[in-house]
Amino acid sequence: MTGTEIAAAIGPGLARAALAMKLDDRLVDLATPVAEDARVMFVTRRDEDALGMIRHDAAHVLAEAVQALYPGTQVTIGPAIENGFYYDFARNEPFTPEDFPAIEAKMREIVAANTRFEREVRERGDAIAFFEARGEKYKAELIRDLPASETITLYRQGEWIDLCRGPHMRGTGDVGTAFKLTKVAGAYWRGDHRNAMLSRIYGTAWRDQKELDAYLHMLEEAERRDHRRIGKDMGLFHLQEEAVGSVFWHPKGWKLYRTAEDYMRRRLDAGGYQEVKTPQLLDRALWEASGHWEKFREHMFIARVEDEDKTLALKPMNCPGAVLIFNQGLRSYRELPLRLAEFGACHRYEPSGALHGIMRVRAFLQDDAHIFCTEAQIADETVRFVELLSSIYRDFGFPGFAVKFSDRPAVRAGSDETWDRAEGALKEACAVARVDYTLNPGEGAFYGPKLEFVLRDAIGRDWQCGTLQVDFVLPERLGADYVGEDSARHRPVMLHRAILGSFERFLGILIEQYAGRFPLWLAPVQVAVATIVSDADDYAREVQAALRSAGLACVLDVSNEKINAKVRTHSLQHVPVIAVVGRKEAEGRMVALRRLGGEAQEVVPLEEAVRRLADEAMPPDIARLREIA
RNA sequence: GCCGACGUAGCUCAGCGGUAGAGCAACUGAUUCGUAAUCAGUAGGUCCCCGGUUCAAUCCCGGGCGUCGGCACCA
Numbered sequence: 001m002t003g004t005e006i007a008a009a010i011g012p013g014l015a016r017a018a019l020a021m022k023l024d025d026r027l028v029d030l031a032t033p034v035a036e037d038a039r040v041m042f043v044t045r046r047d048e049d050a051l052g053m054i055r056h057d058a059a060h061v062l063a064e065a066v067q068a069l070y071p072g073t074q075v076t077i078g079p080a081i082e083n084g085f086y087y088d089f090a091r092n093e094p095f096t097p098e099d100f101p102a103i104e105a106k107m108r109e110i111v112a113a114n115t116r117f118e119r120e121v122r123e124r125g126d127a128i129a130f131f132e133a134r135g136e137k138y139k140a141e142l143i144r145d146l147p148a149s150e151t152i153t154l155y156r157q158g159e160w161i162d163l164c165r166g167p168h169m170r171g172t173g174d175v176g177t178a179f180k181l182t183k184v185a186g187a188y189w190r191g192d193h194r195n196a197m198l199s200r201i202y203g204t205a206w207r208d209q210k211e212l213d214a215y216l217h218m219l220e221e222a223e224r225r226d227h228r229r230i231g232k233d234m235g236l237f238h239l240q241e242e243a244v245g246s247v248f249w250h251p252k253g254w255k256l257y258r259t260a261e262d263y264m265r266r267r268l269d270a271g272g273y274q275e276v277k278t279p280q281l282l283d284r285a286l287w288e289a290s291g292h293w294e295k296f297r298e299h300m301f302i303a304r305v306e307d308e309d310k311t312l313a314l315k316p317m318n319c320p321g322a323v324l325i326f327n328q329g330l331r332s333y334r335e336l337p338l339r340l341a342e343f344g345a346c347h348r349y350e351p352s353g354a355l356h357g358i359m360r361v362r363a364f365l366q367d368d369a370h371i372f373c374t375e376a377q378i379a380d381e382t383v384r385f386v387e388l389l390s391s392i393y394r395d396f397g398f399p400g401f402a403v404k405f406s407d408r409p410a411v412r413a414g415s416d417e418t419w420d421r422a423e424g425a426l427k428e429a430c431a432v433a434r435v436d437y438t439l440n441p442g443e444g445a446f447y448g449p450k451l452e453f454v455l456r457d458a459i460g461r462d463w464q465c466g467t468l469q470v471d472f473v474l475p476e477r478l479g480a481d482y483v484g485e486d487s488a489r490h491r492p493v494m495l496h497r498a499i500l501g502s503f504e505r506f507l508g509i510l511i512e513q514y515a516g517r518f519p520l521w522l523a524p525v526q527v528a529v530a531t532i533v534s535d536a537d538d539y540a541r542e543v544q545a546a547l548r549s550a551g552l553a554c555v556l557d558v559s560n561e562k563i564n565a566k567v568r569t570h571s572l573q574h575v576p577v578i579a580v581v582g583r584k585e586a587e588g589r590m591v592a593l594r595r596l597g598g599e600a601q602e603v604v605p606l607e608e609a610v611r612r613l614a615d616e617a618m619p620p621d622i623a624r625l626r627e628i629a
Numbered sequence: 630g631c632c633g634a635c636g637u638a639g640c641u642c643a644g645c646g647g648u649a650g651a652g653c654a655a656c657u658g659a660u661u662c663g664u665a666a667u668c669a670g671u672a673g674g675u676c677c678c679c680g681g682u683u684c685a686a687u688c689c690c691g692g693g694c695g696u697c698g699g700c701a702c703c704a
Contacts, residue, residue, distance in 0.1 A: 185699030186632025193701045197632055296704050351630050533661050568665035
């Protein structure tokens with residue numbers, strides 16, 4: 001019996017609703033024969049599983065539509081992805097969004113026709129010949145590269161046939177109408193930049209119109225949170241051609257930056273780090289010794305001077321400088337672990353296409369540190385680090401974050417035993433610090449395994465921020481050593497670690513996280529004092545002075561505007577507190593406080609307002625210290 | 630770097646082979662007002678840059694730069 005028959009036997013309702021089924025948790029076509037003892041679960045449009053199938057089937061419908069409209073176009077692959085699907089086509093002329101209306105119309109025709117998806121098993125050679133005869137060389141290549149054990153299946157929808165593992169729903173009609181083509185993009189065949197560039201069409205597809213509308217609405221909301229939009233609107237920073245990939249921080253943006261930096265500095269001081277500063281320009285010879293010259297030169301800005309025969313490079317990383325500090329004088333095992341922190345300004349020549357607002361730039365400040373320790377200390381140091389990082393992320397309003405564990409790559413330095421120990425220590429430390437991670441196999445640095453701490457931006461893009469990397473290569477290359485208990489020289493292990501990663505990237509994500517509406521301690525302008533009548537101007541100046549001397553960033557608005565306009569202006573600037581003063585407040589030495597996003601106002605004596613706001617504006621780490629005291 | 634789209638006033642955007650416009654912002658004046666836009670007036674442009682076609686180019690063509698969306702990259 002097939003799933004279709006079982007569903008029909010159970011009842012006409014299920015027969016209508018069933019799109020596919022799960023056989024012992026394996027998603028398959030409804031037409032699949034079911035064994036006597038199998039556990040069957042039908043998938044209907046209500047199930048989450050339906051989404052993936054709708055998207056996958058939509059990709060097939062898209063491919064059929066495109067081949068119908070643009071003969072000669074070859075199909076390649078077209079999977080379901082988060083929120084939708086895409087299909088990569090090989091065609092001399094790339095597609096443009098102007099092609100969308102025609103393609104979408106064709107897709108709707110195909111959906112309306114509701115042709116059945118039919119699975120066919122083909123013999124390998126047969127299948128290759130079949131696609132080659134149709135001029136589909138990409139499909140033929142895919143089949144050739146499939147493992148011999150793989151059953152080759154094709155799916156037919158009317159005249160149109162695609163190589164596909166399946167499963168599919170019953171017919172093209174099951175795709176429904178809640179889909180939309182969204183963008184075109186170039187994409188390399190098999191993700192390799194040495195291969196041909198294909199033309200990719202992205203679409204989004206949902207179970208019903210309501211879901212689609214909600215998704216489109218979410219995208220619009222995300223656009224409003226975009227750090228580039230907010231950076232402009234709030235006057236935080238700007239970017240321009242004369243310094244591609246470098247940020248011009250304006251007064252308000254720099255205030256935010258400094259608030260974050262001051263906070264980080266306090267946390268590092270308290271965390272047992274010592275801050276250092278290493279040179280921006282370092283001799284080529286150092287980069288040759290460290291291995292950067294060979295591996296990363298194309299990403300480095302090189303500098304020369306007229307009358308000296310020297311080549312210098314702007315540092316793309318801070319680690320060699322840190323080792324040079326470690327190497328000064330004779331180090332003892334008693335000094336380990338030695339934690340050298342640096343707010344290090346790095347320059348990297350990033351590919352032009354990689355630049356993105358202030359999240360991916362060519363000049364940035366890392367909250368870097370290098371911990372020199374023994375192998376036995378790796379686990380402890382990792383636990384300390386993860387705890388510090390978690391606490392800091394919490395303070396910035398990121399209670400949750402993803403962790404990736406990248407282990408040994410194919411090409412690596414160091415013996416397998418060393419890698420075993422380093423990976424073991426990191427894993428053990430994650431367990432102790434109760435960090436859940438996903439494994440990123442083979443993605444470690446050539447010098448050691450690493451943890452990556454990932455935050456997500458408004459549009460759902462993931463960015464690596466924090467990192468912890470174990471390195472037993474650089475101390476070797478730059479000759480770092482210390483005198484051990486046994487009075488012999490030993491090689492330290494080096495942990496590279498960053499919490500924010502780069503200030504630029506982290507602040508970009510922070511801006512999107514809060515959509516510019518920062519908590520009081522982070523807000524670049526904390527209070528706006530706004531007058532109702534000009535008779536209150538002098539008192540308003542007093543209020544501003546009082547708030548300022550309590551350390552609050554405060555602007556004064558005595559402009560010739562109505563209070564409505566002032567409230568609006570400062571609300572649009574996301575100022576957390578508006579202190580309104582009119583005649584009444586001036587007479588009673590009060591202020592009327594209004595919180596961003598709220599409509600309520602609270603009239604309190606000036607002294608109390610200053611005290612309360614100053615209290616509330618305290619950075620979280622200082623607030624905790626106060627509580628203890 | 631690759632594919633594609635885009636680049637007009639501070640911002641958001643309209644426009645067109647015949648020398649450029651709106652709203653908001655800015656400035657000036659009037660208004661002194663009680664919690665998300667007071668009114669009036671004024672000023673504001675290398676239409677990204679370079680070259681070509683044309684009597685004439687912001688507009689058409691070519692090249693460059695930048696931004697954006699993907700891909701690749703992210704040491």
